[in-house]
Amino acid sequence: MNPARLLLVIPCYNEEAILSLTYSKLNIYFSEIKNRGLIAADSRICFVNDGSRDRTWNIIEELCAQDPNVIGVGLSRNFGHQSAIMAGLEAHVDQFDCFITIDADLQDDINAITGMLERHREGAMVVYGVRGDRSSDSWFKRFTAEKFYVLMQKMGVPVVFNHADFRLMDRRVLKELGNFREINLFLRGIVPLIGFRSDKVFYNRLERQAGETKYPLSKMLLFAWNGITSFSTFPMRLVLYFGVFNFFVAMVIVVYILFSYLVGFTVPGWTSTMLPLTFFSGSNMMALGLIGEYIGKIYEEVKGRPRYIIEKTVNE
Numbered sequence: 001m002n003p004a005r006l007l008l009v010i011p012c013y014n015e016e017a018i019l020s021l022t023y024s025k026l027n028i029y030f031s032e033i034k035n036r037g038l039i040a041a042d043s044r045i046c047f048v049n050d051g052s053r054d055r056t057w058n059i060i061e062e063l064c065a066q067d068p069n070v071i072g073v074g075l076s077r078n079f080g081h082q083s084a085i086m087a088g089l090e091a092h093v094d095q096f097d098c099f100i101t102i103d104a105d106l107q108d109d110i111n112a113i114t115g116m117l118e119r120h121r122e123g124a125m126v127v128y129g130v131r132g133d134r135s136s137d138s139w140f141k142r143f144t145a146e147k148f149y150v151l152m153q154k155m156g157v158p159v160v161f162n163h164a165d166f167r168l169m170d171r172r173v174l175k176e177l178g179n180f181r182e183i184n185l186f187l188r189g190i191v192p193l194i195g196f197r198s199d200k201v202f203y204n205r206l207e208r209q210a211g212e213t214k215y216p217l218s219k220m221l222l223f224a225w226n227g228i229t230s231f232s233t234f235p236m237r238l239v240l241y242f243g244v245f246n247f248f249v250a251m252v253i254v255v256y257i258l259f260s261y262l263v264g265f266t267v268p269g270w271t272s273t274m275l276p277l278t279f280f281s282g283s284n285m286m287a288l289g290l291i292g293e294y295i296g297k298i299y300e301e302v303k304g305r306p307r308y309i310i311e312k313t314v315n316e
């Protein structure tokens with residue numbers, strides 16, 4: 001079997017402090033696995049500049065000038081991590097056999113790439129990089145990340161535990177990924193939806209080698225919220241549940257109000273104020289939840305996701 005042509009895609013946002021180091025480490029690693037026959041000689045490294053405000057793009061240009069195996073893609077502004085990854089991938093679908101995405105900061109252990117390529121050789125179409133040990137992350141990051149994965153799974157999003165965006169995809173999978181047309185990309189949720197045979201490779205998450213995280217708490221929360229709302233209409237369904245509950249409570253209160261009125265417990269005006277107030281707020285909430293259900297359906301439809309993906313056919 002011929003070695004696969006690999007494209008490594010690296011999203012970069014304000015990474016001037018580390019880019020040269022990342023490149024030199026990858027370059028050494030690349031020659032090594034080329035020599036071992038794990039990847040084809042025309043495998044390449046693609047840096048995607050996600051609208052950085054520092055010298056990131058200049059560095060990418062310099063790297064391209066000295067090494068023809070480096071590809072530079074520059075986005076017109078900051079589109080975010082997920083879109084930067086997609087930009088690098090989609091621009092080269094037809095030129096490579098498999099694709100690995102990895103962060104610029106060397107937190108993901110590049111040595112895991114060998115394992116990914118081996119799994120791919122054995123027939124896995126997707127190989128997830130899974131963090132075995134996260135002790136280099138702060139306890140806060142570990143805690144929030146773990147809760148995040150649990151919450152996602154509870155809400156029906158098939159995320160792989162402790163897997164971020166360090167993964168290998170076969171060209172076939174990438175082509176199918178292109179059919180998910182939503183703008184709010186949450187790759188960790190979408191890739192498992194594509195199916196095909198997958199495998200995992202475990203690695204230890206390292207310290208960021210230089211520069212600072214581009215995911216401060218606010219961005220992290222936004223990312224998590226995006227992930228949940230792009231995949232699950234459960235938060236909206238809660239409104240319906242709450243509405244139905246409210247409606248029944250309102251009915252009980254209505255009975256109580258009528259009873260008080262008939263027995264003569266009340267002051268004038270109380271019944272005529274309380275009755276519509278209770279009744280309409282209960283039914284309003286329920287109606288809102290009902291409308292929400294339809295909006296949820298519309299949301300599912302406008303995403304235009306493929307209904308199914310055929311892996312193979314026989315005798316066709």
Ligand code: UDP
Binds near residue numbers: 081102105213214
């Ligand atoms: N990144 C990007 N666009 C952004 C934010 C981040 O391309 O708007 C890149 C960043 O350069 C890095 C990767 O996404 O290669 C992950 O970011 P970071 O390491 O800062 O996140 P953390 O590991 O702290 O969660």
Ligand code: MG
Binds near residue numbers: 103
């Ligand atoms: Mg990082």
